[in-house]
Amino acid sequence: MIAEREYDIVIVGSGAGGGTVAQELGELARAGVRILVIERGPRLLDHEFTGREMEMASALYEDGGAFLTADGTMTLAFARAYGGSTVVCTGTSLIPPERVIERWHVAGLSHDDLERRARKYMMQNNVHALTADLINDNNRLFVEGCRRSGWEARQFPLNVKGCRGSGLCNLGCPNAAKMGTHRVQLPNAESQGVEVVTRAEALQVADRLVTVRVSEKRDGEQGLPSEWVPGMYHVRAGIVVLAGGALGTSALILRSPIARAIPRVGTRFTCHPAQIVVAEHERPITNDVGHPKSFYLDRAAEERFVLETCMYFPFVTAKSMTGFGEDHARFMRAFPRLQMILVLACDRATPRNHVTVNAAGRPVVHYTFTRETVDALVRGTRAAARIMFAAGAVRVHAPTADPPLIERREAPYVDARIDARHFLPGRVSVTAAHLMGGCVMGPPHSAVTDSFGRVHGIPWMRVADASLFPDALEINPYLTIMALADRVAEGIRADAGTLLRGTGSLGRARSETPAAVPL
Amino acid sequence: MRRTRFGRTTRPRKVGVASNARPQATTHGSRRSAWRATRAKALAAPVRFALPSPSGVVPSSRRRRRELPSWRPLAMSAAVLSPVRHIIHAVATTVVPETASFEAHAWAELDGAIEGTVAQRDEGVRRQLVTFLRLLQMLPIARYGRTFTALSARRRHAVLETLERSPSLAVRRGFWGIRTLIFMAYYTRPDVVDRLGYRAIARGWAGRAELAGSEAHTARVAAER
Numbered sequence: 001m002i003a004e005r006e007y008d009i010v011i012v013g014s015g016a017g018g019g020t021v022a023q024e025l026g027e028l029a030r031a032g033v034r035i036l037v038i039e040r041g042p043r044l045l046d047h048e049f050t051g052r053e054m055e056m057a058s059a060l061y062e063d064g065g066a067f068l069t070a071d072g073t074m075t076l077a078f079a080r081a082y083g084g085s086t087v088v089c090t091g092t093s094l095i096p097p098e099r100v101i102e103r104w105h106v107a108g109l110s111h112d113d114l115e116r117r118a119r120k121y122m123m124q125n126n127v128h129a130l131t132a133d134l135i136n137d138n139n140r141l142f143v144e145g146c147r148r149s150g151w152e153a154r155q156f157p158l159n160v161k162g163c164r165g166s167g168l169c170n171l172g173c174p175n176a177a178k179m180g181t182h183r184v185q186l187p188n189a190e191s192q193g194v195e196v197v198t199r200a201e202a203l204q205v206a207d208r209l210v211t212v213r214v215s216e217k218r219d220g221e222q223g224l225p226s227e228w229v230p231g232m233y234h235v236r237a238g239i240v241v242l243a244g245g246a247l248g249t250s251a252l253i254l255r256s257p258i259a260r261a262i263p264r265v266g267t268r269f270t271c272h273p274a275q276i277v278v279a280e281h282e283r284p285i286t287n288d289v290g291h292p293k294s295f296y297l298d299r300a301a302e303e304r305f306v307l308e309t310c311m312y313f314p315f316v317t318a319k320s321m322t323g324f325g326e327d328h329a330r331f332m333r334a335f336p337r338l339q340m341i342l343v344l345a346c347d348r349a350t351p352r353n354h355v356t357v358n359a360a361g362r363p364v365v366h367y368t369f370t371r372e373t374v375d376a377l378v379r380g381t382r383a384a385a386r387i388m389f390a391a392g393a394v395r396v397h398a399p400t401a402d403p404p405l406i407e408r409r410e411a412p413y414v415d416a417r418i419d420a421r422h423f424l425p426g427r428v429s430v431t432a433a434h435l436m437g438g439c440v441m442g443p444p445h446s447a448v449t450d451s452f453g454r455v456h457g458i459p460w461m462r463v464a465d466a467s468l469f470p471d472a473l474e475i476n477p478y479l480t481i482m483a484l485a486d487r488v489a490e491g492i493r494a495d496a497g498t499l500l501r502g503t504g505s506l507g508r509a510r511s512e513t514p515a516a517v518p519l
Numbered sequence: 520m521r522r523t524r525f526g527r528t529t530r531p532r533k534v535g536v537a538s539n540a541r542p543q544a545t546t547h548g549s550r551r552s553a554w555r556a557t558r559a560k561a562l563a564a565p566v567r568f569a570l571p572s573p574s575g576v577v578p579s580s581r582r583r584r585r586e587l588p589s590w591r592p593l594a595m596s597a598a599v600l601s602p603v604r605h606i607i608h609a610v611a612t613t614v615v616p617e618t619a620s621f622e623a624h625a626w627a628e629l630d631g632a633i634e635g636t637v638a639q640r641d642e643g644v645r646r647q648l649v650t651f652l653r654l655l656q657m658l659p660i661a662r663y664g665r666t667f668t669a670l671s672a673r674r675r676h677a678v679l680e681t682l683e684r685s686p687s688l689a690v691r692r693g694f695w696g697i698r699t700l701i702f703m704a705y706y707t708r709p710d711v712v713d714r715l716g717y718r719a720i721a722r723g724w725a726g727r728a729e730l731a732g733s734e735a736h737t738a739r740v741a742a743e744r
Binding site: 051053054064066071072073134163164165166167168174175284286288289290313314315317318319323324325326328329332333335336424425426427429 | 613614615616617636639676679683684688691692695696698699702703705706707711712714715716717718719720721722723724725726727
């Protein structure tokens with residue numbers, strides 16, 4: 001049996017996009033409009049962020065953090081939880097670059113508008129730069145190495161409040177210090193009357209109808225049980241907002257009957273493929289304490305790569321390095337002396353990189369590394385190695401070098417040692433966490449939505465996540481997603497009077513509220 | 520093609536899943552050619568995600584698709600790794616040499632961690648892993664006259680390096696997969712993490728200061744003794 005539920009507005013996803021839309025529609029909720037947020041993942045309590053690598057990866061990440069592209073050559077890391085990927089990101093919050101927004105060339109979308117909206121959320125999320133006393137050696141060595149190499153590293157503004165420097169950001173902050181949507185926008189929305197149901201997966205979307213499966217909490221699993229009784233639901237709404245991320249939103253549409261009416265869904269996928277460069281220093285440094293990602297070097301415009309400081313956990317570090325055996329193990333045993341830099345390539349949308357679904361309706365990402373992307377990774381890796389040697393490293397592990405370990409005496413030959421011919425997919429580890437595209441903004445003949453996230457030809461459907469991006473953003477997408485979601489909410493407020501006429505609070509009788517699940 | 524009550528056309532979800540997906544022999548080609556053509560067409564077709572109908576009644580077309588054909592093998596459980604466990608151990612001692620000093624309980628924990636992870640993957644992935652390990656065991660016979668588990672540590676390393684650099688993406692992926700599983704099972708062990716010196720804790724800077732003070736105190740006590 002399938003239970004029927006009726007709302008005025010349904011938002012699928014509770015991350016940077018869905019959480020922002022939910023908050024911005026709070027005034028409608030206060031006026032009696034019934035708004036529901038559907039989130040596939042669990043709602044964790046503060047004490048459940050334990051910082052244990054495997055436990056939190058299983059609880060928060062899709063496929064435990066091991067979601068692979070179709071050919072298995074790249075790992076995609078994204079979360080499914082109350083708050084989405086904002087629960088596991090490092091909180092870097094950057095204004096979108098003007099040159100990228102201009103290149104996107106989306107009618108009605110201006111950089112000034114996005115910047116204004118982004119700054120609103122920087123205020124809400126307490127975004128600021130950490131003081132010098134909270135910067136660890138891993139970051140300090142990066143700044144010093146950049147300076148000696150002739151570059152100027154910039155400091156990341158971070159959405160933190162009361163950061164204690166646990167270094168466990170990517171496993172969910174154990175100190176409730178990360179101001180993601182689970183701490184700011186969603187609680188704001190719920191306080192204004194927006195309803196959130198967790199462990200609820202949107203299976204299909206039809207004409208103003210979302211089919212939802214609510215799962216029960218398994219024994220030993222973290223997080224609260226769902227707010228609804230487990231089972232199948234038909235949720236009807238006057239407006240449906242899709243904010244499940246580049247993969248979630250694209251897959252939801254593709255496995256729904258409505259896909260026939262929306263061409264080009266799943267196309268123009270980009271993701272900033274990334275590799276980790278690891279260096280060993282002579283003495284122990286503070287790397288596993290302090291915020292892991294405080295500085296960056298932006299070479300996107302000139303060389304199509306960005307370098308970010310980072311610090312990963314033992315297993316992630318081990319699998320990210322090329323090779324095995326005694327050399328690999330000896331490098332791992334130097335963990336307290338390791339410095340890490342994340343190299344991100346600014347890829348471009350190509351026809352070969354797209355999202356489809358398999359027979360079970362799960363997203364499948366088809367991604368081929370272009371020559372330009374590989375070259376960007378190589379250039380970034382060379383720059384990272386030079387920075388690390390300039391900072392005093394005794395040896396550097398570079399994935400695109402063979403053998404991957406480069407000794408200090410070889411520092412002058414970094415360009416020869418690190419080369420694209422050593423980039424062997426399936427041998428080198430490549431990861432991506434900035435998943436973009438799939439429901440891009442643009443004109444009706446070549447895109448899926450307009451600049452307010454309205455799906456062309458389907459006025460009741462909106463998209464409010466990174467799938468809107470027509471091409472790679474070249475920086476962390478967090479704040480840009482929130483700014484675009486703010487526009488989507490503005491469009492909904494403008495259209496609500498027309499679209500909700502005859503539904504919910506504006507006309508039609510509503511069904512009774514479902515019985516609450518005892519917690 | 521039949522239309523269901525929700526307007527969807529019925530197509531074979533996976534080639535070979537339903538018996539009615541098998542093509543008949545044609546006069547213009549072999550049965551295999553017709554089969555390949557049908558498979559290519561099915562793979563190119565947009566996939567429809569099947570849901571139970573609101574009325575609870577399953578249309579007859581979907582009932583037919585749910586029936587498993589006789590050739591489909593039974594589902595594989597994680598315990599299927601038992602016959603290849605000795606190969607996993609041999610790979611582990613090569614990938615992470617420290618595991619050579621593992622005692623029985625540590626091996627049992629490594630096996631449990633790998634099997635627990637593999638159990639969460641679908642049947643196809645588990646099957647690929649077992650097949651890869653069995654092929655790995657046989658591969659060195661042509662060159663060294665011995666199976667993988669019978670080789671010396673140096674030769675095992677050479678064999679795995681060959682796989683890591685294989686011109687075949689499938690082989691490289693297979694090695695990357697088993698290497699990742701072994702790294703996961705080893706580098707998430709609390710005793711290993713402690714030995715590496717990784718000490719991230721929730722209390723962050725304050726916790727590190729406490730730890731430094733505690734270590735300094737311990738060192739002073741040891742020196743006085």
